[in-house]
Amino acid sequence: MENLLKFSLEKKEFEADDFVLAIGNSSWDTIENLKGKIKISNKNFAVGFRIEHLREDIDKAQYKENYKNLPSASYNLSYKAEGNKGVYTFCMCPGGYVINSSSYEGCLSVNGMSYHKRDFVNSNSAIVTSVNEEDYGDCELSALNYQKEIERKAFLLGGGNYFAPCQRLEDYINGVKSSSIGKIKPSILPGYTLTDLNLVFSSQINKRIKDGILSMGKKLKGFDYKDAILTGVESRTSSPVRLDRNEEMKSIGIENLYVIGDGSGYSGGIVSAAIDGIRAFENITKN
Ligand SMILES: Cc1cc2nc3c(=O)[nH]c(=O)nc-3n(C[C@H](O)[C@H](O)[C@H](O)COP(=O)(O)OP(=O)(O)OC[C@H]3O[C@@H](n4cnc5c(N)ncnc54)[C@H](O)[C@@H]3O)c2cc1C
Structure with missing residues (x-):
């Protein structure tokens, strides 16, 4: 399994031990970019x-x-x-x-x-x-x-x-x-x-x-x-994809990438997305 070392946003590069991907359920371009790098499934x-x-x-x-x-x-x-x-x-x-x-x-x-x-x-x-x-x-x-x-x-x-x-x-x-x-x-x-x-x-x-x-x-x-x-x-009732993750909420494919919120397909709505974020924070800080 690969580790992510840095990512770039608006021409700036960021390095970190862990990364959180919380892109919401409409980020088509980001999901397409992730194809082949992490496991993505169709979701009802x-x-x-x-x-x-x-x-x-x-x-x-x-x-x-x-x-x-x-x-x-x-x-x-x-x-x-x-x-x-x-x-x-x-x-x-x-x-x-x-x-x-x-x-x-x-x-x-x-x-x-x-x-x-x-x-x-x-x-x-x-x-x-x-x-x-x-x-x-x-x-x-x-x-x-x-x-x-x-x-x-x-x-x-x-x-x-x-x-x-x-x-x-x-x-x-x-x-x-x-x-x-x-x-x-x-x-x-x-x-x-x-x-x-x-x-x-x-x-x-x-x-x-x-x-x-x-x-x-x-x-x-x-x-x-x-x-x-x-x-x-x-058409945006919930995400059409699941960014598959393990019990620690880490993606299948990039070891230190937490996939959370509506864009991961594991939450739907303000409260469940927020709770998913709190759980990810707890997982990151306990390691
Ligand atoms: C009009 C409307 C009304 C709604 N009403 C309700 C309601 O009453 N109750 C309810 O529970 N839910 C409601 N929702 C749904 C609710 O907004 C979502 O469930 C919630 O915002 C999901 O939170 P999230 O943090 O997972 O994603 P978001 O809040 O969508 O946040 C994702 C963020 O990631 C950013 N992003 C995406 N891709 C990238 C990238 N590549 N790089 C950097 N940033 C990126 C996006 O710009 C966005 O800021 C409503 C949605 C809409 C559109």
């Missing part, structure tokens, strides 16, 4: 869209007549699709916005967030389905390449100017391009392009998401409302 992740409803409709569905006296409502819905694949809502943002989270030229991805007051007119959530090698193939980095491919499709469907591709839910279900929005206006900036989001995914993935949304509409009134807005694509 989840893909889909953001779904937006009127906040008032979600609040009424959750709280009934008391909704005006209560904070903006959240939800957490799931569905088991054919082939044992999950469909679920994720990172629900009550009274929040759909956020353009693109980080590579010519690619587009979305996320969501609420400001502290959670008082925007819409509420949104990711609606995603899990994907594995059946969906993206079993070659080296095929999960990462699949993530790139769907973000590229989203960029092109949006018109190639970082406007996000959007569609009314009823049109997505029926497989027709949206020509107008209804009661709900997409919140994404800098703007949106109405399109047919069926073009992003395979028919199997679209079917899973559609079946999931229709089933969730039976659990939460209005979740499958015809004017709900879908915005593409949610």
Whole structure:
């Protein structure tokens, strides 16, 4: 097993006994650079869209007549699709916005967030389905390449100017391009392009998401409302790769390289990434 002696960042070289790689889940170029140097595996992740409803409709569905006296409502819905694949809502943002989270030229991805007051007119959530090698193939980095491919499709469907591709839910279900929005206006900036989001995914993935949304509409009134807005694509739910590591959190390939956080594929979200960092610190200082 090799040892890393130094690394360079912005033309400066750093020497150390141990190195920590905590690159987050979107550092495609760094992961590609590591190919062949440390063990990297494809990892199951989840893909889909953001779904937006009127906040008032979600609040009424959750709280009934008391909704005006209560904070903006959240939800957490799931569905088991054919082939044992999950469909679920994720990172629900009550009274929040759909956020353009693109980080590579010519690619587009979305996320969501609420400001502290959670008082925007819409509420949104990711609606995603899990994907594995059946969906993206079993070659080296095929999960990462699949993530790139769907973000590229989203960029092109949006018109190639970082406007996000959007569609009314009823049109997505029926497989027709949206020509107008209804009661709900997409919140994404800098703007949106109405399109047919069926073009992003395979028919199997679209079917899973559609079946999931229709089933969730039976659990939460209005979740499958015809004017709900879908915005593409949610592709960064977690890392598409695992930087394999041993019990001490060291990479397989470079002995003194700790691989941690969301980019390692061993954490997902702020708290678990932070805990992973604390554990790495403990491992380094005990040696
Ligand atoms: C809009 C949005 C909303 C979110 N909301 C939530 C939420 O509500 N709750 C939640 O739990 N999580 C949320 N997340 C996810 C959360 O941000 C991540 O889970 C968390 O930041 C992962 O922490 P990390 O330290 O592993 O990676 P990051 O926070 O991504 O940090 C990685 C850092 O490494 C840097 N880097 C990458 N490659 C290199 C390189 N080659 N050289 C030098 N530096 C490099 C990056 O620039 C970055 O600063 C959200 C994410 C987004 C985008």
